[in-house]
Amino acid sequence: MTVRDARGGRGPATWGQRAIHSALVKLGTEAPRYNLRLAAPVDPGMTPEAVLRAYTELLHLHDALRTRLVEEDGDLVQIADADGTLPVALLHRDTPELAEEAAADLLGAYARQPFDPAGGWPVRLGLVLVDGLVRQTVVVLSHTAADGWGMRRMVRDLMLLAAGRTARDLRAEREFAQPLEEAAEQRSPRGRRRDAAARRHWRDKLAAGPRTLLPRPPGEPDPRRTFPYALLRSPALAAALPEAAARLQTSDATVLLAAAATELARLGGQRAFLCQVVVGNRFTEQAAEAVTTLAQEGLFHLPEISADFAETVRRARGPALAAYRHSGYDKPELDAELDGLRAAGVELADHSVFWNDTRDPLAALMADAPGREGPAERELSFPDEFPIRPGVSVAVDVVVVPGAVELRMVVDGALLSREQMAGFLCGVEELVLGAAGQPGPDRPKAG
Structure with missing residues (x-):
């Protein structure tokens, strides 16, 4: 899945990013316990093209999903990438029941893996297909990208995008803080x-x-x-x-x-x-x-x-x-x-x-x-x-x-x-x- 010409930039990390990043560093190998995870059915099924379009729009909409955290000169810096590619696992199963089992297995595997906050985007995505249609979607986020409230907002926006809306539509309807803007306010x-x-x-x-x-x-x-x-x-x-x-x-x-x-x-x-x-x-x-x-x-x-x-x-x-x-x-x-x-x-x-x-x-x-x-x-x-x-x-x-x-x-x-x-x-x-x-x-x- 490819993102092109999204909003990008770099600046100091927010208070929330600093707090979570510091906690995850201290946790070490236990850090994956704080990954946010979701496996959800897609009923009725959707074409993989439609699902991937919704997720691509989602990454355009919310900068945090494309934000890396890098330590530079003793400080934590956030970098929102304007362009990039997110790998997506595509699994094929014969029945909805097997698709649900595969989604649960993939969710567990994704959630157990630590994220590299400096080297990659804080998102893992997988789709499970039956007869060519997506029947299960799996998402795992690093806690550096969202808290529980933020993930619920992400799910709501994803449902709107899957129904045909675009990132431009949602931005026109409401204003919301992006991490770089939040950091600028905190430095004011x-x-x-x-x-x-x-x-x-x-x-x-x-x-x-x-x-x-x-x-x-x-x-x-x-x-x-x-x-x-x-x-x-x-x-x-x-x-x-x-x-x-x-x-x-x-x-x-x-x-x-x-x-x-x-x-x-x-x-x-x-x-x-x-x-x-x-x-x-x-x-x-x-x-x-x-x-x-x-x-x-x-x-x-x-x-x-x-x-x-x-x-x-x-x-x-x-x-x-x-x-x-x-x-x-x-x-x-x-x-x-x-x-x-x-x-x-x-x-x-x-x-x-x-x-x-x-x-x-x-x-x-x-x-x-x-x-x-x-x-x-x-x-x-x-x-x-x-x-x-x-x-x-x-x-x-x-x-x-x-x-x-x-x-x-x-x-x-x-x-x-x-x-x-x-x-x-x-x-x-x-x-x-x-x-x-x-x-x-x-x-x-x-x-």
């Missing part, structure tokens, strides 16, 4: 002020927050320990969140965050709570429409949790707003400042807990699409274990699935047992149901 006086304010927020909260969130056992932790992964899939939580938010007169994101703070503070025997909250940084219409990586961590500090959950939610509103407001910054610069404080003997608050609420309106619409059925009952399972994640004690993702909300939790096995993980997840669900005026469910058994 307004962007520098925003960066300085965000880093000051981090320093202040890390000076005030609790030094330990979860009790740590004596001695050095076992280097062979694993990080168990727990998943609670809850239709009841999906139904209760809007009602709880309406009753408490706040957003459902704040209700969930307050519930997580309450339950984790209970486990740690704390009255205060602090965590890193992944924020999409899409506060303007142009950012909301962008296919790029804008997500960064905000710092949420709740000085005191109340015994009354409604009061905790009320107290969480201001800190949540502050965390979201100060979630855009130059992360390498912040990391250098924090390293300097540690070197000077300053003890920083424990900020090893991560909360990532990935929901957005488009995801909800996709999850509720006709013909897609969700689970009838809540389910709790421990489907996997992961290697050690440096700097992480607890990480929780909130995900919309058809008919339900999932809470996905990864924990340092030295800090919490599986029973405690189950108690946290069910506790969050029960707090939200209680706030919605619904009876608490029987706790599900771990699967």
